[in-house]
Amino acid sequence: MAAMPGTAIQDVPLQDVEWEECCLQPGRNPELERELRAEFGMVPPAARYFADCPWIGRSLVAFHFERGRLVHLPADLTDRIGLVVSQDSSCRYCYAAHRLILRSLGLSESRIRRLEQDLLAADHAPRERAILDFARAFSRASPLPTQDDIRSLRQAGLDEAAVKEVAVVAGYSVAACRFSTLPALPPQRLEALPDRWFMRVARPLLARAIRRGFRPGRPERLAPEQAAGPFAFLVRELDGLPLARSMRQVIDEAWASPLLPRRTKGLVFAVVARGLGCPLSEQEATRLLAAEGLEPQALRPVLEHLASPDLDPTEREAVPFARETIWYRPASIQRRAREVCGQLGAPRFLELLGVAALANMVCRLAATFHALR
């Protein structure tokens, strides 16, 4: 799973970070599984937990960066970005997933350890260093990326399109960490896998299979209908990159999914935008909510105090929970998530966490693209 924050501050090694029991049960969704198998040659274990809310699983395909989604960035950088974001977010699941891929690609345990240490010791080449530093600042969002952050990337030789690709890779890592951390997907098997004998035997074959799958993307223009819809301003920023289509698809599927009403989803976007301090995303969420019948004056108390007598019972759960997905410690958000899951039921809870994760990605991207101008 491509991996992300909670800007979760922990002073213990990542494998010792407190992690609750998963609040979801793995399920089956044959259509989703077919799609995942066609893309990855297997069903990623995380995807089974998303069977009830397939757009989350399909986002793994849409943002399978190594397969023709990136024009400017080398594919093998995506897992390093994911590793940084997941390490910074204390996401044991994504961290283990990225380590597994890096080990499969032939990196030894000590080499990965050095890679992590080098992140701290500034031993990377300037370009890679700038990219990984940006990924970390992007994930923390405290504050949202600024022109200073962009300037470092430009000085390292990245053009505007490459900066956008870095931001989307970091952005999806941010979202993926939330998909995994909030429901506490069990990381133990992934953590143990690299040291199993069969993995050691199969590593050269795996490395070859993974590398064979790497394919650079080609520039492509958005179709006119893709340039409209929720958060169109963000998708249009990516016009010319294959990632624009991925972004459009995931936002559209999340918005169209019937598990939660659009109004609830709009509220989640608005709360995350307010919490992160992204006026562009807040404006867009306000527009979407107005189209669903919630006028700006009715939205105001919700955004000021995360409550309003106008909210329905689902929204009363969703609104404060959305705020908690911005910065968190894994075990405390997981305990909260279990309560919310109990209140809403697994399918609706899944959609809520999916939309909150997507909102965290979208708001960070909107701020980054704004800073690029």
Add this chain to the structure above:
Amino acid sequence: MKLAVFLGAAAVVLAGAWWRVRGETLRLRARLEAAVESLERLQRSLARVAPEQLVDRIAAGGLPTRGERKEVTVLFADIVGFTALSERLEPHVLVEVLNGYFARMNRAIDAHRGHVSTLIGDGILALFGAFEPNPWQGDDAVHAALAMRAALDEYNRELENRGLPRLAVGIGLHRGVGVAGLVGSPERKDFAVVGGPVNVAARVQGLTRRYETDALLTEDLQRTLDPRFLLRRFPPAELRGISRPVPVFAVDGFAASGA
């Protein structure tokens, strides 16, 4: 024959040297890994006492000297009658009682996204919105004050059961713009917010005795609060160092069902 012996001896010497260098390299690598690991741990621990961005800046280039203006909500709490209490209790009991108090107050503050900035004797200075942007910092701070009150009630029951005196606390809250940064001497620096908001919160805390209540907040904070907080208005009070009388409100509770 002589050449073969010479080459053999040279090979043995070279192998020995290579073995020593390899051993030394491994030892150095192990020491480096241990050092980096403790650095990592230190950096993560530091992130609990200062914003991560600041910790990164310190790690990258030393101590930054510039501060920045930030809107923060300050909570100042102090134990009422602490001096008399400290004279009545044995030192080890006093320390134990205080530690229990701090642990509970810290949990209440942390649960509402506040950060304890400094402990001043028996006083607690906590900040909301100083580390990460937080548009809900005012509500968070008042919820924290209510959680502190509840935690103290529970602690007092425990103290009473052990035959120890009850604790009473005064809490002052204020929202305003202060300067955040690393403050102190070259030998010792702390991340702190200095300026108006901290002074006002401390002065308002002092008023709790006069108004015989345990939590007071200023009008600047009250204006930003969720209307479901149950507040009681007091006449504006003169505060030392503040030019105009400051309207203050007692915090009576929160009407959760009001939404």
